Amino acid sequence: MRRTPPEKPADYLPIAFPAAMLGLFFVVPFAIMVAISFFERVQGGFYQPAFTLANYGRFLSAFFGEILVFSLFLAALVSAVCLVLGVPFTYLLTKLSRRVQVAWLIGLLGVLSLSEVIIGFAWSTLLSRTAGISNLFVALGLMQQPRAWTPGFAAVMTGLVYQAFPYTVLVLYPAFSRLDPSLGEAARTLGASPLRAFLTVIVPALRKTLIATFIIVFIFALGAYLLPQILGRPQHWTLSVLVTDQAIYQSNMPFAAAMAVFLVIASLVLVLLANMINRREPAS
Amino acid sequence: MSGLDLIDISKRFGQVSAVDSVTLSVPHGTFVCLLGPSGCGKTTLLRMIAGLEEPSSGELRMDGDRLNDIPAHRRDFGMVFQSLALFPHLSVGENIAYPLRIRGRSAAEQAARVKDLLDLVHLPGVADRAISQLSGGQRQRVAIARALAVSPRLFLLDEPLSALDAKLREAMQVELRQLQQQLGITTIVVTHDQREAMSMSDLIVVMSKGRIQQMAKPVDMYRRPANAFVADFLGQANLIRARAGVGGAAISGGVIPGLALPSGGGTLISVRPEDIAFVAGADGPVRARVGFIRDMGASVEFHLDAGEDRIVAVATPQARPDCRVGEEVSLSIPAEACVVFGEGEG
Numbered sequence: 001m002r003r004t005p006p007e008k009p010a011d012y013l014p015i016a017f018p019a020a021m022l023g024l025f026f027v028v029p030f031a032i033m034v035a036i037s038f039f040e041r042v043q044g045g046f047y048q049p050a051f052t053l054a055n056y057g058r059f060l061s062a063f064f065g066e067i068l069v070f071s072l073f074l075a076a077l078v079s080a081v082c083l084v085l086g087v088p089f090t091y092l093l094t095k096l097s098r099r100v101q102v103a104w105l106i107g108l109l110g111v112l113s114l115s116e117v118i119i120g121f122a123w124s125t126l127l128s129r130t131a132g133i134s135n136l137f138v139a140l141g142l143m144q145q146p147r148a149w150t151p152g153f154a155a156v157m158t159g160l161v162y163q164a165f166p167y168t169v170l171v172l173y174p175a176f177s178r179l180d181p182s183l184g185e186a187a188r189t190l191g192a193s194p195l196r197a198f199l200t201v202i203v204p205a206l207r208k209t210l211i212a213t214f215i216i217v218f219i220f221a222l223g224a225y226l227l228p229q230i231l232g233r234p235q236h237w238t239l240s241v242l243v244t245d246q247a248i249y250q251s252n253m254p255f256a257a258a259m260a261v262f263l264v265i266a267s268l269v270l271v272l273l274a275n276m277i278n279r280r281e282p283a284s
Numbered sequence: 285m286s287g288l289d290l291i292d293i294s295k296r297f298g299q300v301s302a303v304d305s306v307t308l309s310v311p312h313g314t315f316v317c318l319l320g321p322s323g324c325g326k327t328t329l330l331r332m333i334a335g336l337e338e339p340s341s342g343e344l345r346m347d348g349d350r351l352n353d354i355p356a357h358r359r360d361f362g363m364v365f366q367s368l369a370l371f372p373h374l375s376v377g378e379n380i381a382y383p384l385r386i387r388g389r390s391a392a393e394q395a396a397r398v399k400d401l402l403d404l405v406h407l408p409g410v411a412d413r414a415i416s417q418l419s420g421g422q423r424q425r426v427a428i429a430r431a432l433a434v435s436p437r438l439f440l441l442d443e444p445l446s447a448l449d450a451k452l453r454e455a456m457q458v459e460l461r462q463l464q465q466q467l468g469i470t471t472i473v474v475t476h477d478q479r480e481a482m483s484m485s486d487l488i489v490v491m492s493k494g495r496i497q498q499m500a501k502p503v504d505m506y507r508r509p510a511n512a513f514v515a516d517f518l519g520q521a522n523l524i525r526a527r528a529g530v531g532g533a534a535i536s537g538g539v540i541p542g543l544a545l546p547s548g549g550g551t552l553i554s555v556r557p558e559d560i561a562f563v564a565g566a567d568g569p570v571r572a573r574v575g576f577i578r579d580m581g582a583s584v585e586f587h588l589d590a591g592e593d594r595i596v597a598v599a600t601p602q603a604r605p606d607c608r609v610g611e612e613v614s615l616s617i618p619a620e621a622c623v624v625f626g627e628g629e630g
Contacts (some may be wrong), residue, residue: 180367183369188357192357
């Protein structure tokens with residue numbers, strides 16, 4: 001592989017095709033969306049070209065502020081829960097035999113093949129009063145009578161964590177399996193109990209991976225728009241749900257576009273912020 | 285009883301027996317090398333001593349107290365890993381202070397101890413550096429300092445020098461031995477490098493297929509290997525088939541005068557290359573043809589075909605016999621230099 005920087009225009013040829021595809025299917029639609037976010041809505045119609053900041057002005061209301069804060073909070077909580085569950089899970093997974101590891105990874109990849117709609121309705125049934133798992137607990141004598149756990153915040157969290165968990169493990173897995181197993185053992189011979197060795201050596205040694213995983217899951221959860229609708233009440237709706245609502249049901253494309261642009265900017269700012277925190281720490 | 289005692293220790297992984305009934309005593313202050321080819325069970329044995337593996341059977345004792353049920357983090361042993369296992373997120377000083385921090389020592393005590401240890405391993409003033417800023421040899425020293433931080437009762441090293449280049453490895457062997465003598469700490473080193481074992485240890489334990497083949501002082505083991513495996517593994521050895529003959533032992537290229545062998549079938553004997561002497565003229569007791577000459581500067585190796593045997597002889601450049609590839613030479617093998625093994629061995 002060549003290591004010298006490209007000099008002639010012809011040196012850029014290998015990336016021409018991917019660049020064209022990216023431009024055509026990502027940059028251009030995104031630019032159109034940005035443009036539409038400044039357009040005017042036509043009552044009873046669609047929208048017409050204009051330049052107005054009115055769509056962005058609507059964010060200044062308390063209603064949107066609340067939804068934005070809730071969306072960020074939900075995404076952060078999903079990431080945190082995924083990490084708290086995923087880090088020990090992945091660590092223990094890499095201690096198992098190769099065959100068992102492969103079986104688990106295939107199972108997790110299987111979850112990724114499920115559509116969001118199927119996941120949403122499956123959990124909605126599982127958490128329902130009439131056919132849900134609470135009936136099982138009643139049969140086992142653990143509960144007095146079946147209860148409905150959906151719609152609700154816990155149901156939204158369950159669905160989102162279920163959907164994001166495979167991503168968490170898949171991002172963590174390479175770093176954990178590459179980690180020198182003698183790090184943890186060294187900590188133990190130096191006097192740390194297995195749990196303490198895990199918390200004082202394994203977790204800090206992998207903190208860059210953990211931050212990267214947090215960001216990936218955060219952005220993934222921020223974009224979720226189906227699960228909060230299926231499993232949550234209107235107060236659990238995120239900005240992504242509102243974008244869908246405005247775009248599809250209210251036919252207010254300019255406002256939906258403005259919210260989408262805002263969401264992209266908000267996530268970018270957070271990614272840059274996390275990156276800066278990461279870089280300020282001493283190089284290892 | 286004082287020191288470390290291993291009593292009939294075995295370790296099985298499923299059907300595979302990694303360590304097979306090992307009994308070994310390591311007195312206080314001794315430097316022991318566990319030597320053997322890869323897969324001989326030496327690392328597994330060390331890991332059991334450290335508490336990172338549990339023996340399938342047998343007992344471990346330290347100063348008479350049973351160790352088996354004490355977890356690794358309560359054994360107070362220092363261990364240096366083959367990969368060194370330095371913590372990448374901590375500085376040099378924080379790495380060395382880690383065992384002190386775990387034990388809740390004060391910051392002042394930690395700093396003082398880190399300074400002492402860095403002086404001890406001849407690496408002063410690097411406490412604030414990141415591990416990634418150190419060279420291989422420096423990392424080695426940091427790993428040693430960290431393992432010694434709490435003045436452990438036992439110092440364990442798993443192939444500690446294998447990542448270093450040849451010259452640095454030699455220098456570290458000397459340094460490690462000096463450090464051990466200075467501290468008087470009981471030390472067990474796992475290595476596959478027989479030179480390392482010869483040059484550092486008080487006691488060498490040669491292992492093969494999970495069993496101890498021989499335990500002896502380095503020079504005794506070199507001069508009197510217990511079996512063909514040890515002879516061949518520790519230094520170079522000529523393993524030659526011999527049978528009782530007239531006035532000595534008969535080998536396929538001639539005779540070894542004065543070497544008494546049991547009569548009957550063939551016996552395996554071992555001779556070190558440096559013990560084989562070239563004899564001027566054509567009437568020495570062993571006749572051979574020069575097959576290959578390997579000049580290594582400090583010494584010259586002659587690969588000789590004596591009948592069916594290939595014998596390797598070593599000479600200094602000063603005493604280099606005047607012969608070329610393909611020529612006939614005369615050799616003499618002194619009987620006192622030969623080690624005789626039983627027929628079943630080798």
